[in-house]
Every structure is written in C-alpha cells, then in structure tokens.
Amino acid sequence: MKFALPVLADTQSVPLSAAAAPEAPADEAQFAPQRTPGEHGYGRTYWRSIEESLRGPEAIPDRGGEFAPGELDVPTGFQRRDFLQLMGASLALAGLTACTEKPVERILAYTRTPDGLAPGTPLHYATAYARDGIGTGLLVTAWEGRPTKVEGNPSHPGSKGATGPGEQALLLQLYDPSRARVLKERGAGRSWRSFRESMNLRASTWNPSGGANVHFLVEPSSSPTVQALRREILGRLPKARIHAYASAPRDNIYEGTRWAFGVPLEPHLDVERADAILSLDADFLEARSENLPATRGFAARRDPKSPAGMNRLYVVEPRLSITGGMADHRLRARSSDIEGIALGVLAQLGKTVPALSAFASGAGPALPPEAARFVKAVAKDLASKAGRSLVVAGERQSPLTHAVAHAINAGLGNVGTTVRFTEPVVDTSSGPASWQPLLEELRAGRVDTLVITANNPVTSAPADAGLAALLKKVPNVIYWGLYEDETGQLANWFIPAAHPFESWGDVRSLDGTASIVQPLISPLYGGLTEIEVLEAFVDRGELKPHDAVRATWKAKGLSADFDNAWETWLSAGVIPQTQSPFASPVLRADSLAQLAAAARPAPAGLEVNFVTDYKVFDGRWAQNAWLQELPDPVTKVVWDNVALLSEATAAKLGVKKYDPISRKFDLVTLSVDGRSVEAPALVQPGCADDAVTIQLGYGKQVVELYFEADVPRVVGFDAARIRTAGSPWFRTGLQLAPTGRTYTVVTTQTQPTAADRPVALMQTLEEFRKDPEAADHRRPEGKLKGNPLPTVQKPVDYSQQQYKWGMSVDMSRCTGCSACVVACQAENNIPVVGKEQAGKGRVMQWMRMDRYYSGTVEDPEVVNQPMLCQHCEAAPCEYVCPVNATVHSDEGLNDMVYNRCIGTRYCSNNCPYKVRRFNYLHWTADRSQVERMIYNPDVTVRARGVMEKCTYCVQRIERARIVSRLENRTIIESELLTACQQACPSNAIVFGSLNDPKSRVSQLHADPRRFDVLHELNTRPRTAYLTKLKNPNPELA
Template sequence: MSEDRHINFKLMRDRILASQDGKNYWRSLEELGDSPEFREFVQREYPQHAEEWDDPIERRTFLKLMAASLALAGISGCVYQPPEKIVPFVRQPEEAVPGKALFFATAATLAGIATPLLARSNEGRPTKIEGNPDHPNSSSADATDRGSSATDLFAQASVLDLYDPDRSETVTYREEIRTWTTFLGEIRTALDEQRPKQGAGLRFLTETVTSPTLGAQLKSILAEFPQAKWHQYEPANRDYARAGAVMAFGQPVNTIYNFDQAKRILSLDSDFLSGAPGTLRYAREFAARRRVTEGKSEMSRFYVVETTPTTTGASADHRWSVRPSELEDLAHLIATRLGVQFADTNAAATQSTPPSGGRDGSNWIEPLVRDLQQHRGESIVIAGSEAPPAVHALAHAMNNALTNVGKTVAYTDPLEANSVDQSESLRELVQDIDGGHVEMLVILGGNPAYNTPADLKFDQNRLFKTKLRVHLSSHKDETSELCHWHIPEAHYLESWSDTRSFDGTATIVQPLIEPLYGSKTAHEVLAVFSEQYDRKGYDIVRDYWRGAGRQEAGGSRQTAADHQQPAAVPAASPTAEFEAWWRKALHDGFVPNSALPPKTFSIKTESRDNTNAGGRPALPARTSALPAGTPASPAASETHPASGGYEVVFRTDPSIFDGRFANNGWLQELPKPLTKLTWDNAALVSPNTARRLGLENTIGWKGGEILVDNITIQHRGQSVTCPTWIMPGQPDDVITLHLGYGRQRAGRVGNKRGFNAYTIRTSDSPWTAAGVKVDKAPGQFQLAVTQLHFNMEGRDILRTNTLEEYLKEGHGDSKGEHGHEKTHVPAPDETLYGNEHKNEGYAWGMAIDANSCVGCNACIVACQSENNIPIVGKEQVVRSREMHWLRVDTYFQGHEPSNPEGTYFMPVPCMHCENAPCEPVCPVHATVHSAEGINDMVYNRCVGTRYCSNNCPYKVRRFNFLLYQDWDTPTYQLMRNPEVSVRSRGVMEKCTYCIQRIQEAKIGAELENRPVRDGEIVTACQAVCPTEAIVFGDINDPNSRVSKMKAERRNYSLLADLNTRPRTTYLGALRNPNPEIG
C-alpha cells in the first residue's frame, strides 16, 4: 500500500518564503518546497528505471539477458506485419502521384470564426492539417512574408475527429435506423402543417453563424415562414463583447487589433493569445513585436490584469490577479486616470483606490497610465470575451482617448449573419417552449441539452413539450437522446460550406473525402425546408456565390450577412468567367477582397453637451446606467455574504473547449498549459484558499499517483462536487472551473470524465458567480498530472533576463536557476572524446526562442498527428507513460507560490546531441547517429532494454510499455501518416526532426539538381507554431535562419556542462518591465 504524503504549507513557508533561499524557477509546488519526500519521489519518478522489479538482478542473470538481446537482435526485424490489401485506380487522376501528398485549401470553424487551413491528402485520405499561408489572415502586406502555416490545437486534432469510430453513422428516429428519404417525407408533411400558420410553431436553433450561405438560407426560410424564428446559442459566445459595444457605440461592432503596431498593451482579462477570435494572427504579431535580435533592440511592454491565470498572462511583463468583482472598478479607475468622462463623475471619482492586484500593491496604476499616455496611438487596451460589458465599453473609451482607433484598433460591422444576444435568444426560445408555442424544433449542431445554463436547461421535461424535434450532430450526444430525429453531421473535411475569419474574409470550406457515413451538412438539412429539398452542399454554396450574394449586397444595412464586394464576385459574368473565379477561390481557400471594411463609430454620450472640450467621451458610471437587458457584472448583480464569500470564474477548457472535443483522445491526453492536468478538470484554487479550506495535494509515492481533496460548490440551489488543484497565481477566494467535462454521451473516450461545471452556470452571469458557498467534501480524487514527469531536477534549465539588463550587459551573462554567470561548455580538448561528428554536407539543427513561446500546446498535437503517436489513457499517464515526443515544461519564477514573479514555457523535444549519451549504451545499435547529425531510431532493431532512456539527461525518450496503437479500428488505419512507421509494444521512440519531411525535401531538391533551400524543410512543430518560436534548418549554412538564431547572444544549450553538444538550442526569455513599478 502506498504511503501518502502531503504538501506541507507551513514547511514550505518556513523553508522558502522566510529565508528566500528556495528555487527561483520551479514547475510545481512540490518542487518549490524541495522537501526530502519530494526528492525521494524524483528518484523514483522515471519509469525507465524499472523500479517495479522487486529483487535486484544478479550478475549471472544480467549476462544472460545481454546475450539473449544480442542473439535476438538479428531476428527482431522479422516481426509479423498485419496484412494489407490495395485496390489500384481504374483511371489514374491527373494530379495524383503515388506516394506524393496533395494539399487542399479549406477551413475549420470554431465559435463561428474560421481558421484557414491546408489539409494534406494521402491517396484520398486526409492525414494532416496545416495553416493556409496564402490567406490574408496568415500573411502581411510585406512582399517577403511567406505567410504562416500555424493553426490552433483544435484544428490539428480535427483529423482524429474525422476518423472517430464513435461518430454517428445513420439517420435515426427514436434510436431506430431510418433513411434520408423517410426523414424528407416527414419534414415535408410537418411543413405543410406549418404553412397555414406561417410557421408559427417552427423554431431553428443554431450556434454562431458567420457563413454567408447558411445565413442566406435561414433568412430565405424565415421569409417563407414569417412567424418562424431563428435562435442562436453556444456556451462560449461573445455576448459581453457585443453588449459592451452597444453600450459604447449604440450598436454591435467587430473589433480588430493590430498588435504589430502596438508598443504598449493593457489586457483586461483577455486571453487573446490562445482563446479569442484572431488568436493566430494576434500571437504572431505580438511575438514579432517582442522579438529581440542583434539588430533589433525594441520590445513592446505588456500589462495584464486577469481573474485567473492564463497563457496570455504568462507572457506579461507585469501581471496582477484580481477578483472578478474588482475588475470593473479597476477598469473605471484606469479609464478615469486616462481622461475618460462618465455620466456620474462623482461615482467614478470615488473609486480612487485600486484593488491590491497582487505583489505590487496600488503603486502600479499611475506608472501604467503614464506609460500608456506616452504611447498614444501606439497602444492597445483589450478586454476579454468573459469581461463584463462595462469593461468592454471602457476599453473602447480608453482606446478612443489614447487615439488608438484607426491605428492599432479598427472596427467593422459584426461578423455574424444575424448578430443577437445569444443568452436572450435562448431565453426567448425557452419561454416559447414552456408556453407551448413550439411545435417543431430544428437544432443544427451544438449540444444544448448538455451546455445550456442551469436556469435555461434543455432537459427532458422541457424538450418533450415540442411535437417534433430534429438534431443535426456528429455524435449521438445528450441532445440527440432527447430528439425524435437524429441526423449525422458531416465533418468539415467532408463538407462544402463557407465561413468568415476574424476580419470578415469569406473563407471557402471544401471537402477532401466523401462522407465516411451517411452524414449531411447544415446546408443540406436546411434545403429540406425549401422547394429544392434534394440539393447538395456543393450546389448550394456555389450558387450562392454565383448570384445570391450579389443580390443581398443591395440591402440598406451592410453587415457580414449581406456585405459582398461587387468586385470580388463577377457581377453578371458568363459561365466561363465565373468558373475561373470559382476555381481560384477554391484553390486559394478564400474570396479575395472580402474582408469587412473598417468603419468609424462614435462613442455614445448621454447628450451632445456631455462631451468635454477635449473631445473625451462620456460613459455611464458602473452598472447603474446599463441599458435595459444588458447583462450586469457579477459584482453588481449579487451581494457578497458578510464573510466576503467565494467567487467562481468559468472558462472554456484549454484542451476540449466547451465539451465538443471531449471524445478526442489527443486533446484529452494533452497536458493543459499551466496545470499539466490530463483527462479531467479540477477546481483551481490559490495556495492561501487551499490552506483556509484545509485542502491538500497528496502523492502516493510508490506509483506516483496524485490524489487531491474534493470540494462542493453551491450556487443558487445547484451544487457540484469536484476535485481541486492548487494553482500558483490564482486570486485568493476565487475558484476557476473549466467547462466541457462531465459528459454522459460523448463516446468511449469522453464519457464520465471530470465534472460538469454547467450545472451551476447561469444565463445572467455566465462567466462568473459571486457569493457561492464552498465546503470541503469527503474523499479524494486521482488526477493524471504530468507536472512532475520527466523532471530535469537540480539543473540549470531556464534562462531569463530583463531587456534593460540584456542591452546593458548582454544576455550571455544572464543568470540561470543557480545564479551561474554562464554555463561552462567543455572545449573539445577538455574531454577524453573528441567531436567526431563533423558534417560536411547538411547539418540539421533547431533553435527554440523561449521568449516567443506562449505555451499554446499546438506543437504537441501537431507532432502527435504527424508521427502516429498513440494515446495511452489516464491509468498509463498516472504511471508516467505518456508517449508525446515533445513536451512543454512550465516554470514559475519567484519564492511566493501565491503570486509568482513570472511564468515561462519551454518546449523540450529530443536534443539530437552530437555526443548523445543514448547511443553508446544501446546493445543493438537501435539508436544511431546519421551523417547529417540526427539521432536516428531504427525501430526494428530495438529490443526494449531502455538503457537509452535511462542515460538521456533530457528525459525525452518514450517507451511502448504496452500495445498502445489501435490496429483493429478501420478508420484509424485511414488516419495514419504513411510516411512514418507505426511502432509496437517494446519499442523505444522519440523526436526524429520529422525525418520524413527532410527526406522528401532532399529528394525534391535532388530531382531539380539543387541544394535544399532554407525554409524548405519545416518540421511539424515548427509549422504549427503561431509565434514562430521554433526554427529548423541547416546549421552549416551561415545564412540560414537557424544559424542566425544560434549566433544570437541569447542562444544557449540545455545542460551544456554535460558536453552532450545538443543540436537543439534555446534563446533565453526576456521581459520588459516598467522601471517605475517595483
């Protein structure tokens, strides 16, 4: 039985906080405490040590095993391979070359916003997703800009969703299989009953719709049935941003930020680097503005105020954590100091003292305001989607006061085909259902039975009041269970459609494969409600762009639904001209010149005379002046108990979003950026809150299990019991709950994972809850956390510096964890072994800029997709057996766990050492050094001794303890990359620098009789990185980008004193703090 030991907060404070002699950089609270128990755990942590053997191996047994391994090495390649059957093309397509992948432009939509993509097809099978570098959102006006191939992790993992064996395969009626024709007949009969009533009993419920074609279809149906209604709802909506725009401008707007022009940035609870529309573009511009090279010493300064730790806050130069109830007061105070006028000036003036905001007390407001004012027209104030409407309105006013509008901030009409307050739209639908006014409910996508607010729940009692219910979804989920008809929804890689990116650019969605099952798109389902009920998605989308889009352009209100540029689509062109235009749009993946044009909006004032002489806007003070129906901030809507109470922050999960990706194993097993939690969610609490509640993290030392205490959260008559996780940087008395877990009908992967936070979420305050009651619950819960796995403990890992010190002294003198001035790299003549690897041709290497990495984790999923890496499940993760070739370590800085001084991310792949410790210990030469400096793995030689893993100081090798690959599911066989071997049980594997991509580029260059060009080889992790933190290339080429990065003063080798001479090196992280803020 394992011995459980706890985090001892008193010991931690005595050992570290009082003496200030603890570690400066740490990955976990256990490491920060550095107790004897933790050191014992570190010695047992690595699975490669085979600690489960009870008895020591005798010398005789060891020699027997060695002899057997050598004898069997020769026949290890004779492994039985599963039989494969192939069918040749009857007629070879012109563009198809056997063994050569094709790429097609398409797009994935999340929360209504398009991510432009290039999808790779191997013999007709989509196998990998890349970003579309030619899309306007992926490139700049600079002619030398080759564009970005970055995507988010959801797009990368979408290939697994396509081949998910749990996807719905057939049309069903009350769980019985039916045909599409039968469904058509019943719907047409029901429509005939609705015609005399003009559709009074017909309701449509969709998620956010930005598709011009889908919007036009819905409006056409509403024109035919004037009494019918179209409602929109999804849990991660932008209602607060919309309400804030209405408050500021009198109408909803779409806000676009130009971070490449901003020298100063203030974020008010905005996670724009990972969880906002335009994330990929914003992250790229943000990183470019902060990239310091030998020829560029200027760096933007970034201030963050947030209510829960985020990856965006981790990149800040100054970060302050506040309670949600304090955020609006703080925004008012900053706006007041910037000169923004309010309707009730006395109310604004009374808020003269800011919240403590963490370590720096209240001395940071004035320096921050001065810094922003000194960079008028070169700054950005951005509010998060979860911030209250008043904060959004204040952000608009502050940008206006700083003259940022038209420079770093731009406004357009809304992206949505029909911009509505989604919570109000859902409330109206619920009222109609409860009133018996809904006879036919058509739900296109989404899962409202699972994710609607607790006070507007789509439960059985409510939905059964409707006579006919239809649900279009990819899985038979919680909502499908309550509906009569279930229609399988086509994956975007099987669909024809269109959508809009964050700036309004119309983006075409085209399929790469015929639907694997009898699935339909939303376009085809809506076509059933028209006279042309048998039209295919391709014809619907194509015909819209041929004619319907131009006809709508004549409307009086130019919105994203009807705004089409006459120059973009040939107005009255002959068939041949339109066909050429259409083919180019499909090839490029977007409609040229279709971005919504910038518009000028004036800040709304109480009266024309309520603007001061300086032209500064007048806004309502606090929430008392909010327009009717506008959601109020939680602080104003609820009264705190006398004790102060607890506040809850709701956020979409970093891995599975709002729950729609719960059945995706890649995302479930992906460690979350800050907690490193997998397969579950947990309530995040601060160390001080945990101490007050009597909570502890417990480690079962024998197996490495992490057991945590449970809490029960009660809010408005609803409660949820959940495990807890102590989170550095979390505001005191604030509990963060991530949405998306607790699914009951997600599929075999996602069922019954974590807890359902939607049960206490309400529609009037969807992102926060105040005055909640929290009690410690009995029992403990096991979490699969990778935070302590593969720990390079006791070594100088991370290097950071401030910009001022770097420019003054040079980053070569920056201090690492132990305060070393400079890590000693042994010279060749200081060792017994010379540097044998002198590569005369190509010499491949990688440089990773820790200053640019934002911890988005997309690189991990991209590597998993490219290299056929399996998932292992929660039980195996608990045993430190996850198979990711690349991990992203998170380091917290400082001696105060409640408020770390900084947070940093470090991607750690295989270092491909020139003096690789793993190579000489392999008895069968399964790991060898190539002529180009790559540490190769020869899988069919490996006999699984794991000596290489034991000898690797970077802990980047992964061993197949069990047969983790699924050989039996037919769809998974279609998903795998044919260029990468699929490993089996007993085989070691690791990062290969995407050797398959290197060979492909070399073969292409050889056919053209030329060398490989710089930038021609892009590894999977490099391609997906939105900030270009990872660079790969030939280090023998002095003009290559990777060579130039390695020549930077910030460049250093990880664990260089071991003389491994890694080909992968790092550039130290920089921060640009305001010297006026202590």
C-alpha cells in the same frame, strides 16, 4: 605472482580541439559562474510544482531511480513465470516462422487516377474550419484521398499559417469510430428521404400560423450560404424564429461596442503595432481560431531585435492563463473586480488625456492599494504610448468593461492603429439573450418543431435553462450532430453530421475574408451538412451543398469568369477582396460616462469563474483523445478538469494541497444557488484570492477507445451544472466545502523534475542590455571555449556536410499553447495512452511543454520550454545502446532505428533531457480500419517494446531533399518546416541547416540570448534555446 590491472584508456585523451590541452575537468559551478547554490541563474530560482516551491525539492517524491512510479508495471493478468515460459516457447518456435510463406500483398490500383494525383505523393487542399462561425483557413494533407495532417493556410488572415491544438486535432475527430452513423427517428433507422417527406407532411401544421411554432437553435454562423438559407426559411415561415446558440457566447464583445459606439462591431487587434498592452481578463494568446493573428503579432514584438522594440504586457485576470504567463506585470483580481479596475484606469487617464476628461470624475469603486498602484502605473504607461497602446477586454468580462476598453483606445488614438473595427460576420447575439425567448416559448408549450444544429445544448447550456426537461415536451425535435449525445437522445429525429473535412460549405474569418470549405473525403459515416438540414425547411428542390455554395457565390457576381475564379478560390483557400471595410466609429463619451458613473463595486465573497476549457472547448472535442491527453498549458492536467484556487483561499476553506505521491486531490463540493457539483480542487499558483475557476466542457460520457475496454466513462465533472443563464461567466456567492474524499488527477507536472538544474532561463530586458553575453556561458562557443567537459565520443566535423540540421526555440516568443505537441502527434503517428497510463508516466508525446515558475506562489512568473530530442552531437543515448538502434546520421541527426531496437531502455536512462518515449504496451494494436486511416504513411507505426523520440521530422527532411535534388538545387528554407514549427502560432520554433550562415536558425544560434540546456554535460545539443526576456515597467518593479 603479482597481478596488474590493465590501464584503462584515458577518456580525456581524445583531444576535443587542437588547442585543448588535457586540463582538469571543470565542475559545474565553472559553467554557471553567475549561479549561487540554490539559484538557477540571473538571480532566479525556478520551480515546477507548488510543492517544490513551498517545501523544497524534498517534497517531490523520490522516485528511487529513473522511471516514474508504475512506469515499469508489468501488465496485469500475466505472471512473470508464465511470461518467461511463453517467451521461451515462442523463441524456440520463432525460427519456424521463416518456414511459412509471407502472405501476398495486394495492390489495388485506381480505375481512373484522379487528376494531379501521383500515388505516394501527398496533395494539399485548402479548406477552412469554423468554430462558432469563426473561420480559420487550413491546408490539409491527403494521401490518395485520405487526410492525415492539418496545417494553417499562410495566405488566410485568420491563420497566417498557424493553427491551434483544436484545429490540429480535427483529424482524430474525423476518423472517430464513435461518431454517429445512422439517421434515426426515435431510435429507429430512417432514410434521408423519409426525413424530408416527414417534414413536408409536418409543414401543413406550420403554414397556417406562418411558422410561429417552428424554432431553430443554431450554431452562430458566418457562412453566406447558411445565412441565405436562414433568410429563405424566414421567407417561407415568416414567424419562425432562429436563435443562435453558443455555450461560450461572444455577446459581451458586441454589447461592449454597442455601448461605446452605438453599433455592434467586431474589434480587430493589431498587436504587432502595440507598445503597451493591457489585457482585462482577455486570453488573446490562447491558440484559438480568433487569436492566431494576435499571437503572431505579439510574438514578433517579444524579440529585442524587433525594430519597434519590445512590447509590454499587463494582464489583469482571476486565474493564471496562457496570456497571464506571458505578462510582464500581472494583477490577480476576481473577475467581478476587473470592471472596477478598468474604470480606475479610465479615470486615471481622464485626468491627463483631454479626450477622456469626461471620465475623470467617475473614478469607479475604490481599489485596494496594490491594484491602485498597478492602475496608476499602467495608465501612465498607456498614456505615454498613446496611439501605440492597446486595451483588450476578454469575452467573459461585462459589456461595460469592454466599453471602457474601447473608450481608452479611442481616447488614446489607438483606434485605427492598434485596434480597428469592422461589421461583425457572426451572429452578435448567441448567449442567453438570444435563446431565452425560446425557453419561454418552450415553457408555454407553443413549440411544435425545434431544429437544433448547435453543439449539444442540453449539456452545454447553463443548468438553470432546464433544456432537457423542456425538450421532452416538444412534439418534433430535430438534432443534427456529430455524436448521438445527450441532446441527440432527447430528439425525435437525429441526423448524423458530416465532419467539416467531409463537407462543402463556406465560412468567413472575423475580418470578413471568405473561404470555401471543400471536402477532403466523402462522408465516412454517411453524415449530412447543416446546409442540407436547413434546406429541408425551404420549399424548393434539393440542392447538393456543393451546388448551393456555388450558387451563393455565383450570385455575388465577384468575377466574370466564375468557373475559373471558383477553382482559384478553392486552391488558394481565400476569396480575394471579401474583407469587410474598416468602420470609423465615434465614441459616445457622454452616455458612457453616465454608465461608468453608475457602476457599483462587486459584492465581496467567493466567486466562481467559468472558462471554456483550453483543450475540449465547450465539450465539443471531449471525445478527442489527442486533446484530452494534451497537458493543459498551465495546470498540466490530462483527462480531467479541476477547480483552481489560490493557496490562501484553499487554506481558508480547508482544502488540502494534493499528495504528490498518490496524486490524490481533495474532492470539494461547489454550490451556487442550491445547485452543486463535486470537483477535485487544485491549488494553482497565480490565482486571485476568493476566485475559483472551473473549466467547462467536461463531465461527459467519453468512449475510451484508447485503453482498457471500449466503455463510455465520464471524464471530469460538469461545471455547467452550477452555471446560470443570468451570469454565464462568473458570479459571487459560491460555496465550497471539502467532501473529505479524494480523487486522482493526473498531471504531468512533477514527472521528470528539473532536479535543481538551471534549465529554462529568464532575464529582464534591462539585464539583457546590460550584459548581452550573459547567456553565453551556457554554450560551447561562448566563454567555455576550449574547456568543455570531456566526452567519450570523438567530435565529428559536420561543417563539410551539405546540411547540418539544427533547431532554435525562442522562449521569449513561446506562449506554451502546445499546438506543437498536437501537430507532432499528428505528423508522427504518436499514440494516445489514456489517463491511467499517463499517470504512470507513459505519455508518448514526443514534445513536452515544460512550464517553470519563478518567484512567489501568489504571483509567479512563467517560462515555457518546449522540450524535445536535442539531437546532441555527443548523444549520451547512443553509446549505451547495445544494438546500435540509435546512431548519428551524417548530418548530425540522432536517428532512431525502430527495427533494430530491442527495448533495453538504456538510452532513455542515459538521456539527460528525458525526451525518449518507450512503448510499454502495444498502443496501436486493435485499431480499426478507419482509425488506421489517420496514420502518416511516411512514418513507421511503432510496436510494443520499441523506443521512440523526436526525429526532427526526418521524413520531411528526406522528402524535401529528394525534391530539391531532382531539381539539382539545395533545400530552400521555406520548403522544409518541421510539424511543430509549422503549427507554432508565435514562430518560436525555427529549423534549418546550421551550415548555411544565412539561414534563420544559424542566426538564432548566434544570438546573444542563445543557451544550450544542460550544456555542462557537453552533449553539444543541436537544439538551442533563447532566454525568455521580460520587459517590466520600472515603476512597478
């Protein structure tokens, strides 16, 4: 007997379009005609980690399959056999659960429903947050009085609707159970009343001397109420001293304007009007409070469609920063050499620009040939765009560098167009110059009372200040802080602080615009505000912070009808007409020329650079797990800081590159002036030779509430231990020696690799103009039309649906700041997993900020690509799910149905974009009542064993849909923003309906730069990417 196998259905027999005759499937080369083997498109090759670049893809550990090493580890303490036994028993008993009664749920209604509140509908409140006095306007979403999401306030000039990761993560800090709860005197609980009484008694020792023995160490503040209180304190105690303290002081900015114009001024960049920008170690695209408007402006000019054309960015910096990643030309230089480069540009301009002729002779130090070439080309470019160019110096750079930048801007007529100046709103001196006098008084033992409201100065100040030892000698130290940290432990009185979302207050943004800070919730842990603490030192009755702020603003007489105006200010989040007027400063060219001529080249040798950490800043957010687990935009390191150095420097000093399989990094000793600290060394592409960069803000005891036991553990190493007050930002004379030991650093960098596929694409503007359709071959309607790869899925016609959701990501705009990642985490109740689990590849963030390098290790070019669920129309995840837990919606969303998911992980296996996240452990178990308050009630909290991924914020779609359908209209584009889109400071992410030809997303999907990632797999993704464009200077090419 003869058997015949049944003929399998031909998968190609499903016609993909009426015209498509069954043709032989094309191979990948046909889809990427411009690609030669080993090349990823447009003549570029991309790599993700230094190993890949140096040793080829073989250097990447072969994971032998789908999941990262350790990802599939079974939790320890449980044997497989026991597990199966228990499973069997629980399955057998599971049926019995149907026999029990579900517990009755309680509904606790309000006694009096607050005005305007409808249960189930969130309210949005405008408030503001100040970091070191710099205000950012925020809109906070609150559900029945419970804040769950932070967004930027579009009408606030310091935010323009954007936020950085820091602002997004404020929520986690609000609900942090490790925050301080008890007012203490030497460790014993006390009441606020007893603190006030104690201060009143103590006042008798201050008054005779006019308060000469009373000092305040305060955070820089722009708050009119706090400033009024400071004046009141000085009125009562005329000899008391108030020292502003910031561990990341902006002194050099104000000192620079003083050198250039004679008065300290606040520079405001109008980046959108600049055609050419030179950044002198200025990371002005870092998503921080002070940078958000600049990022908006910069991104607007990275679009070739911008009416003013694309801008060009030159960056000089010692390490690869976010801004450096966006540069068209980047010069690596030690921080100490940047002053010389700035002077070189000035001298070069002095030769051609009459207004700068005074500087023509002061050439500054001789430059190496590469830098000289750079300087010449930059000077020429800046001069050719006079009035439309911009030179920015970073806060780490010397006052002279700042003054030089101002001189160039003034000489080229940029002042008033691309850069403008106002009176500073924050303390202009908050660095060592501000608090060194206090140290002298402390050393002399002349301080009786020291009030500290600045953030943990004991650990955040340079080590040579020796504050810890000095504080022990002061009889009466009062510390006000969110955490009972190192400073708190040394203080006699510790006062728990109220979180900004629990406080009344006021702040000003850098341009002067004032906002009222209004509380979203009453203090969870009984914290007090800075206003209340300072009031204890004023000899008058107690005013509640709310009344104090109202009194401040009533006294200003801005409005005849104050009560009405107050309500308007609260709801809008800004107080109108409070911007500072622009100053018209005059450059003091002669005195500056003298200073420039006196500049001396920096000594050679190894240089140490201190930078504020992008995530935890100066350590104030070290306890914030969302930020700790955010991969650094450049290094992709989580839960650690590292010493960054270039490959050549590493080779010279004998530092080995790390072993990508074990993730062991060489531990090195960094010593300066006899002080030393141990740190893991990371060879980072794009670092200047002889410059080692370390991030501040680590080396702190962090309560790891998120994994293992809730025990404090030190995260990272404390760079402040080798920082000196004399040179808080950089200095030569660093000694670096490997210890011979290694340390495990977790990076998310070599986890899912691109596997030699063209995923993120970059072109130059010229290449793009020559062939605008170049990216076209990477999308279905392009040159491939009629000849896509076959798919088993029948195409669905979505054109008749009311909406066809789609997204576009403009990689030309994306800076990689990762604000979207944290925004998504907050919106979608995404858990944190901790360092150990992150090392196993179990990070849960739905968005992954992929960073690709191209070019050489010394001078890499960077492409950032936010990678999230692509919502493929022919989704490979869907047809492998055995339980239909991931299916398509009628509008083309790739839905994930948690309650159906049984955790086979087939979908993740079959996803070519690797955007699905699996709950290997029950991350959300054991959360306390307070921690659970952070959850967005519109999104299911997932349990162990469930797959999850980006939903395109389906909860926002459904809410917007219902609102619009109640009003019998369609959804307006501006009322539906995904969380990532809303947070994005550069407007790189656009979401909307592709069925509306007028929607921005439709237009971007039709953009010539558009391409679909891994299009050759014919997944037909709904998320389209726009190629990154660079605008290089032909003279430097």
